[in-house]
Amino acid sequence: MAFENLTERLSKAMKNLTGRGRINDEDLQATMREIRLALLEADVNYTTVKKFVNNVRQKAKGADIMSGLNAAQQIVKIVNDELTATMGEEAVPLNKSDKIPTVIMMAGLQGAGKTTTVAKLAYKLKREDHARPLLIAADVYRPAAIDQLEILGRDLEIPVFSMGTDVDPREIVKAGLAKAAQDKNDYVFIDTAGRLQIDQTLMQELKDIEVIAHPDEILLTVDAMTGQNATETAQGFADALDITGVVLTKLDGDTRGGAALSIRDVTGKPIKFVGQGEKPTDLDVFYPDRMASRILG
Ligand code: GDP
Numbered sequence: 001m002a003f004e005n006l007t008e009r010l011s012k013a014m015k016n017l018t019g020r021g022r023i024n025d026e027d028l029q030a031t032m033r034e035i036r037l038a039l040l041e042a043d044v045n046y047t048t049v050k051k052f053v054n055n056v057r058q059k060a061k062g063a064d065i066m067s068g069l070n071a072a073q074q075i076v077k078i079v080n081d082e083l084t085a086t087m088g089e090e091a092v093p094l095n096k097s098d099k100i101p102t103v104i105m106m107a108g109l110q111g112a113g114k115t116t117t118v119a120k121l122a123y124k125l126k127r128e129d130h131a132r133p134l135l136i137a138a139d140v141y142r143p144a145a146i147d148q149l150e151i152l153g154r155d156l157e158i159p160v161f162s163m164g165t166d167v168d169p170r171e172i173v174k175a176g177l178a179k180a181a182q183d184k185n186d187y188v189f190i191d192t193a194g195r196l197q198i199d200q201t202l203m204q205e206l207k208d209i210e211v212i213a214h215p216d217e218i219l220l221t222v223d224a225m226t227g228q229n230a231t232e233t234a235q236g237f238a239d240a241l242d243i244t245g246v247v248l249t250k251l252d253g254d255t256r257g258g259a260a261l262s263i264r265d266v267t268g269k270p271i272k273f274v275g276q277g278e279k280p281t282d283l284d285v286f287y288p289d290r291m292a293s294r295i296l297g
Pocket residue numbers: 108109110111112113114115116117145194221249250251252253274275276277278282
C-alpha cells in the first residue's frame with residue numbers, strides 16, 4: 001500500500017498533538033521535527049521538506065491558533081492543506097487540441113512504464129470519451145516494446161502503427177501522423193524510446209520528435225518506486241523537453257511516497273495521472289487533495 005510508512009508516522013505525530021488540548025511552542029516544535037523526519041524518510045526532496053515544514057510552522061504561528069482549544073485540529077488541517085498545495089492543489093486535465101488529432105508524446109526511462117501507460121491512457125479515453133486513438137510504436141531500440149504495444153492494442157481493440165525496428169523513429173512518427181490524418185483519429189500517442197539513464201542521443205531523438213510532431217502534451221512517465229531518483233529524472237527530462245505533465249507509475253508498489261510529494265514542487269510540472277497496477281484499467285487522474293487525505297490516513 002502506497003505511503004504506509006508516511007501515513008503511520010504522520011498520524012502518530014498528529015495523535016500526540018490532538019491528545020493534548022492546548023498546545024505550546026514546544027509541542028509545535030516537536031511535531032514539526034516529527035513531520036520533517038517522516039517526510040525525509042519517505043524520500044521527499046530535501047528542499048521540498050524544508051519549504052513544507054517552514055510553511056506549516058508559519059501558518060500555525062501566523063494564524064494565532066496556538067492559544068485556541070482546537071489548535072491541534074487546526075494544525076492537522078494546515079498539514080493537510082500544505083500536502084495538497086505541495087502536490088499542485090488542483091487536478092490538471094490532459095491538454096486537448098482544437099482540431100484533431102490531439103498528439104500525446106510519451107517520454108521516460110526504460111522500464112518506467114511508458115508503453116503500459118500509453119495503452120492505459122488510450123483505453124481510458126476510448127472507454128470514457130469514445131475516442132479513436134492511434135498508437136505509434138516508435139521505440140525501436142527495445143524490440144519487445146513494439147510487440148508489447150501491438151499485443152496491448154489488439155487486446156484493447158486500439159490500432160497500432162509500427163514499421164518494425166529498422167526504421168528511424170523520426171520517419172515512423174511522420175508516417176504514423178500521416179496515417180492518423182488519413183484515418184481521422186482524434187488522439188495519437190507516440191511511444192518513444194527510453195534508456196537506462198538520460199543521455200544526449202536519447203534527448204536529441206526526443207527533441208527531434210517534438211519538432212516533427214508538435215505534441216499538445218508531452219507526458220513523462222516516472223517510476224514512483226525509485227523515490228528521489230524519480231524526482232531527479234523528472235527534472236532532467238524537464239530541462240531538455242517541454243514536459244507538460246507527469247504520469248507517476250507503480251504507486252501501488254511505492255511504500256514511501258517521496259516522488260508524489262516532490263515532483264510538482266521540484267519541477268513545476270503537474271502530475272496528471274497515477275499508475276496503480278499492471279492492468280489496463282489501473283490508471284487514475286491525480287487529485288492532490290484526495291492524495292493528501294490518503295497520506296494523512
Ligand atoms: P517502458 O520501458 O517505459 O515502456 O515500461 P513498460 O511499460 O514496459 O513497463 C515496465 C514494467 O512495469 C512492466 O512490467 C509493467 O507491467 C510495469 N508497470 C507499469 N506501470 C505499472 C504500475 O502502475 N504498477 C505496477 N505494479 N506495474 C507497472
